[in-house]
Amino acid sequence: MFNACEPGLPFSVEILPPNRGLGLRNIHEFFDALGGWKPAFVSVTYHRAHRVEIEGEDGSEWVWNRKNPGTLGVCAMLKFQYGLNVIPHVICGGFSKFDSEDYLVDLDYLGLKHVLALRGDADKNDEQFVAHPQGYAYANQLVEHIVRLNNGVYSEGVNDALPTDFHIGVAGYPEVHSEANDLASDVANLKRKVDAGASFIITQMFFDNAAFFRFVDACRDAGIEVPIVPGIKVLTSKRQLEVLPAIFHTVMPSSLIDAVNACSSDEEVVEVGLNHAEAQTRELLAKGVPGVHFFTMNNSRVFNRLISRMRG
Numbered sequence: 001m002f003n004a005c006e007p008g009l010p011f012s013v014e015i016l017p018p019n020r021g022l023g024l025r026n027i028h029e030f031f032d033a034l035g036g037w038k039p040a041f042v043s044v045t046y047h048r049a050h051r052v053e054i055e056g057e058d059g060s061e062w063v064w065n066r067k068n069p070g071t072l073g074v075c076a077m078l079k080f081q082y083g084l085n086v087i088p089h090v091i092c093g094g095f096s097k098f099d100s101e102d103y104l105v106d107l108d109y110l111g112l113k114h115v116l117a118l119r120g121d122a123d124k125n126d127e128q129f130v131a132h133p134q135g136y137a138y139a140n141q142l143v144e145h146i147v148r149l150n151n152g153v154y155s156e157g158v159n160d161a162l163p164t165d166f167h168i169g170v171a172g173y174p175e176v177h178s179e180a181n182d183l184a185s186d187v188a189n190l191k192r193k194v195d196a197g198a199s200f201i202i203t204q205m206f207f208d209n210a211a212f213f214r215f216v217d218a219c220r221d222a223g224i225e226v227p228i229v230p231g232i233k234v235l236t237s238k239r240q241l242e243v244l245p246a247i248f249h250t251v252m253p254s255s256l257i258d259a260v261n262a263c264s265s266d267e268e269v270v271e272v273g274l275n276h277a278e279a280q281t282r283e284l285l286a287k288g289v290p291g292v293h294f295f296t297m298n299n300s301r302v303f304n305r306l307i308s309r310m311r312g
C-alpha cells in the first residue's frame with residue numbers, strides 16, 4: 001500500500017467529508033496545498049446520522065441529521081480528479097445489511113478496491129451501540145459480508161453474479177477499545193476480523209509509542225500477521241488535552257501534557273504537537289512500521305509542516 005509513496009515518506013491521511021452545505025473547498029485546499037505530493041492512500045471517514053430534536057410549528061420533533069454526508073462523493077472526486085488511492089470507511093451503525101451491500105456495490109462500481117470496515121460509534125442519544133435491527137453489531141460481521149461479495153455471493157440470490165475485489169482494512173486499538181475489558185480480549189476480537197478476511201489494520205491515535213509496540217506484540221502473539229499501520233495525530237490546541245483522551249481513550253505522556261500546558265497560544269501548541277508527532281513518526285519508521293496514517297482533520301497547513309520536517 002505504501003510502495004507508491006515518496007521514499008522516506010510512507011504516509012497516508014484520513015480526511016473528513018465537509019460539514020453539510022460547506023462544499024468541497026476545504027478538501028481541494030488540502031490536496032492542492034500538497035503541491036502534487038501524493039499520500040499512499042486517503043481514507044475518508046463515514047459519519048452516521050444522529051437523531052436531533054428540532055422545534056417545528058407544532059412543537060418539537062425528532063429528525064435524522066447527518067452532519068458530514070458525502071463520503072462516497074468525496075472518494076469519487078479524489079480518485080478521478082486527483083488520481084489518489086482512496087479508502088472509504090464503511091460503518092455498521094445505522095445501516096441494515098442491505099444498505100451496507102448497496103453502498104458496497106456503489107464503491108465497487110467506482111473501482112474502489114480498498115475499504116475500512118468499522119462498526120461505528122453509538123448514536124449520540126444512546127449510551128451503547130445499538131445495531132440496526134437488520135444490521136450488524138460488530139465489524140467482523142461486516143467483514144464477513146464483504147468477503148461474501150468477494151466470492152460473488154449477494155444477499156439476494158443472483159445468477160452469474162460478479163465477485164467484487166475488496167481489500168478490507170479494520171480498526172485496532174493500541175490502548176484498548178473503550179468497551180473491551182482488556183487488551184487480550186480486544187486483540188482476540190481483532191483477530192476475528194482478520195480471520196474473517198481483513199488484510200490490514202489501521203490503529204486509533206496514540207501519543208505514546210510504547211502502547212503501540214505492546215499492541216503489535218500482543219497481536220503477533222495472538223497470530224495476527226497482517227500489516228498494522230499506526231495512526232498519528234498532531235496536537236493543535238490545549239483543549240485537545242481533554243477532548244482527545246475523553247473521545248479516543250488515549251493516555252498522553254505527562255511530558256507532552258506539561259509542554260502543551262506551558263504554551264501561551266495555539267500556535268505554540270502546534271509547534272509542540274509537531275515536535276511530538278515528528279519524534280513519534282521517526283521512531284515508528286525506524287522500528288519498521290509499514291507506513292504512518294495521519295488523522296489530519298483536513299488541516300493541510302499542519303500536515304504540510306510535518307511533511308517538510310520529515311523531508312529535512
Ligand code: FAD
Nearest residue numbers: 045046089118119120121138139171177179180189203204
Ligand atoms: P468492533 O471491531 O466491532 O469492536 C467494537 C467492540 O466490540 C470492541 O470493544 C471489541 O473488543 C468488541 N467486539 C468486537 N467483535 C466482537 C464480537 N464478535 N463479540 C463480542 N465483542 C466484540 N467511526 C465512525 O463512525 N466513522 C468512521 O469513519 C470511523 N473511522 C475510524 C477510523 C479508525 C482508524 C479507527 C481506529 C476508528 C474509527 N471509527 C470510526 C471509530 C470506530 O467506529 C469506533 O471505535 C467503534 O466504537 C468501534 O468500531 P470497530 O470497527 O473497532 O468495532
